[in-house]
Amino acid sequence: MSMIAAFYGGKSILITGATGFLGKVLMEKLFRTSPDLKVIYILVRPKAGQTLQQRVFQILNSKLFEKVKEVCPNVHEKIRAISADLNQSDFAISKEDMQELLSYTNIIFHCAATVRFDDHLRHAVQLNVTATQQLLLMASQMPKLEAFIHISTAFSNCNLKHIDEVIYPCPVEPKKIIDSMEWLDDAIIDEITPKLIGDRPNTYTYTKALGEMVVQQESGNINIAIIRPSIVGATWQEPFPGWVDNLNGPSGLIIAAGKGFLRCVRATPMAVADLIPADTVVNLTLAVGWYTAVHRPKSVLIYHCTSGNFNPCNWGKMALQVLAAFEKIPFERAFRRPNADFTTNSITIQYWNAVSHRAPAIIYDFYLRLTGRKPRMTKLMNRLLRTVSMLEYFINRSWEWSTDNTEMLMSELSPEDQRVFNFDVRQLNWLEYIENYVLGVKKYLLKEDMAGIPKAKQHLKRLRNIHYLFNTALFLIAWRLLIARSQVARNVWFFIVSFCYKLLSYFRASSTLKV
Template sequence: MASIAEYYAGKSVMITGATGFMGKVLVEKLLRSCPEVKALYILVRPKAGQSMQQRVSDMMKCKLFDRVREDDPDFHQKIIPISSELTQPSLAISPEDVQRLTACINVVFHCAATIRFDEPLKHALQLNVMATQQLLSLAQQMHHLEAFIHISTAYANCNRKHIDEVIYPPPVEPRKLIESLEWMDESIVLDITPRLIGDRPNTYTYTKALAEYSVQQEQDRLPIGIIRPSIVGASWQEPFPGWIDNFNGPSGVFIAAGKGILRTMRANNDAVADLIPVDVVINLTLAAGWYTAVHRPKTALVYNCTTGGINPFHWGEIVDVNLFCSSTFDKQNSNPLEQAFRRPNANITSNYLINQYWILVSHKFPAFIYDLFLRLSGQKPQMMRIFNRLHKAISLLEYFSSQDWEWSSENMSMLMGQLAPDDRKTFNFDVRQLNWPEYIDNYCIGTKKYVLNEDMSDIPAARQHLRKLRNIRYTFNTLLVVFIWRVFIARSQMARNIWYFVVSLCFKFLSYFRASSTLTK
């Protein structure tokens, strides 16, 4: 049987969402590990002030493609952009391009979606459901199609605690919902959205569940596979450890914590943080495309691409590793971020009231003081605005950081068993091998290098800045104690008596422990 690289040799592949985070990694992996692939047709929409060609050119200049560039300086010739707009009828693909695609495409990877949790329902439906339906219609016209792989999310059915690798009945029939909302005003849709999505936390998970059902409806006409990744994070191994290019999900949390801005977060320390490296998802996606085309399963196979049931890691552990990486200034293997606002120190709690207390004390009060300083110095205040945006983003993550799910992964294990030994190495998605502390450490470095574009040679200066912040904190605490003494304690005989009693009690305890340690020796 042909290996994965041999299968993709000579094939024409179409990719949606190729300029996004996962799409870029998919393009890079195909070009690097399947060098004989014939062509990659990527659907791209022009952005304001930037043409389709400019967007693709900028994408290929990305550091992500350095290894491909070394192997094949002309790799860009295999990338063929197709102008498209997912919110338009027929995806706004020209008749000439439709004819071109239907005549040559062998494999479709549908990665495009809106991943905003607070996306208005109508827009989320357009991008995640209606665009998927139109892409399926286009796929049915493709004369040589061998596999259609849809990227969903492990949280499409997050209203369930145990999630099998099956398509569950949708909360509503997608076509009926689309027809019902078509005539409604945005304000009306906004009002009824909470009742429509029911026990799901947001429009993202709701519309991804509808999209899965739409894909399943075509399984008798198309060779289909569905990938369900959990929280997609930085790369584990490929093309190099820690590559990330956005602030989404854990990346924003790591950066905010590393800068000393995020001091508290509502989460369950013992809940599994189901992170999945992006290269694991892409390797599984390519393997699923190969298996779907070669074995032709009778029904659409679903692959739960998660880590919690195989190699669990918890939110409390993530915070500990992240803080060690970003807040330690006296260790050679620490990598703090530049110009931290405060020395990194995050508190995780599942209690709402305690979290609100820490937000007031550790976020809003320092932000108010800093903004007051900026006003007095003639500058524009900004910290309160930053903290408000941070609180909004963190609140959207609370649902996922406060509870656990169980995902079955039989299909993922089955697919791994179908791979030849060489393919298991080249397209590795075995998360049992993942060392979490090492991965989180590389993730933190990745946010520093690739998202914030900070120079690693400036780490000694960043460590020195943390020392300065520590000294400022000690000075402030000392002055605060002196202030409390002078204002509250020194003026009251009762307060002084209590103070002296506490201090003498501390000295007695110290004397007792010193005597005990002497006797032990």
């Protein structure tokens, strides 16, 4: 019997960010392994014209929750959606709901965050710092609380090369930042943002670091732990391989490459691609929840959830594996044939951006205009290149994360828990994982039918022929122009032609002799 699964039985669990990528996988695993848990409270805001109930209904009826319905048929009764907006004071939670949360919550998993790299500092602080502070305040009023698990990121200290399982202080105190966001206007915030974030690449990593400081400072008597995942990717094994439902991290770029829009990236092939499957993060999170509540460590323990030091894979190798997967599982209606050239040279990347990205987009838009349709490819390409430029920081560096706490926890688990809540990425086969990732992107993000694979392969063959034809024509035109202008080129050309002619005559003569 799994001790961790048993621990969550009968518990009231509060999850923030349950509608997000990681939150959904967390909720699924909890219901599947501990169907006798009492209730999961989720803080949800109405969004995109959907009510709370509609959002929950959609999640529970998704493919991700198919297995849950088998083991926990009354899952609808065990999930309690509470209307909340983490941008508002007291999260805009009603008095009754707040009372219920304060009275019954046993465990908190704080996953909600803004993960946008370009978010305005005010908004990023509100969600990643102030909301964390408010949640801790709520937690301190919960008599039955056993553990508070905060999800941060392994990149909160990406300005360092070697990162230990400790909280590194930021130069300006989070409280001062929170206060200043209340009275500074947007223009001034824009001006001071680069100074505040310093050598971090964006407001996301900076505010996640501030969030960690808040956790440490406001922990009081609460049993707290922090999980720092690296780049969270599709699921590895559970509830099934390859599940993914948003474009963050590599998923968007896999689509862009598979559809032939993105063919070259400024990336360091030897840099470590520190991807970590979503189900691995969730397994570690649940194990940490159990450990923190049962063993009550004296200080806030930090757990790095990374793959680099256990089972490293670099971006060069990963790109090859992604390309190999596209051969087997091509995406439909590709714009060009998939390709993934990595270069660190600025001039080369500018050349490829012009030749391989912008020029085809302009030509395609010209074609759309000619056929009376609205041009859209140049706009899409500009957005894609902007996105890529924001991710570049993470694909051109390697980090070392120490993992003592994570390894200690692994050794504390029973063999059964190590199996049910497996977070040992040494067992991960990257080739298999990437293939399932590409399959998952095709199925769950692009919603493409597997029956369309032969047609997609045919389309790629056609694109390959067009590519060869186009290149041959281009070569002949260039050569013709060169011959017209250069005596040397002419001489080379005549030499090649006469050589070929002589070779042909020789073979003809020798075959006549044999007869």
